[in-house]
Amino acid sequence: MTDLLRLTWTFLWLSLLCVGGGIAAIPEMERQVVEHGWVTKREFVDGYTLSRVAPGPGMLVSIFIGYRSHGIAGAVLACIAIFLPTSVLTLLVATQWTRVRGRPWAVAIERALAPIGMGLTAAGVYTLARGAVTDLATGAIALVATVVLFYRWLPPVVVILGTGLLSWLLG
Numbered sequence: 001m002t003d004l005l006r007l008t009w010t011f012l013w014l015s016l017l018c019v020g021g022g023i024a025a026i027p028e029m030e031r032q033v034v035e036h037g038w039v040t041k042r043e044f045v046d047g048y049t050l051s052r053v054a055p056g057p058g059m060l061v062s063i064f065i066g067y068r069s070h071g072i073a074g075a076v077l078a079c080i081a082i083f084l085p086t087s088v089l090t091l092l093v094a095t096q097w098t099r100v101r102g103r104p105w106a107v108a109i110e111r112a113l114a115p116i117g118m119g120l121t122a123a124g125v126y127t128l129a130r131g132a133v134t135d136l137a138t139g140a141i142a143l144v145a146t147v148v149l150f151y152r153w154l155p156p157v158v159v160i161l162g163t164g165l166l167s168w169l170l171g
Helices: 002-015 022-035 041-053 058-100 104-132 136-150 156-170
Strands: none
Touching: 002 022, 002 058, 022 041, 022 058, 022 104, 041 058, 041 104, 041 156, 104 136, 136 156
């Protein structure tokens, strides 16, 4: 029971790191869930990949981690903990933001959050790449996928499924 409460608390405070999107919380999420032994680094990358293939936000990985570590109760609590705080905060801010948007302090907040969000997103991408690129073959797959996505030659879901299949065949 104590570990289930720790899981819930961890996802509650991680939800507040999602500045600029859920991927911003990925580096700390990976560190926390691996350190607590809820999943391995490889399982984390695999769970995140699956959460990106499914429709919805990438933070669906929290459900995978909760389920993997504590079954249905863990999945439900992790989901509520990662989504509820930011949903409530977004609702509260959104209802007031149009009223205060033009004020100097609000403009400063908007300008400050953009680079913070970009930095946290870059850290998330780095964390996922560090866990997923383990040898020359996975490095080559990642490089090709990056180029294909950058030039928009294929839809992202096709790239994800194709690279997953290719990794599986090579593994």
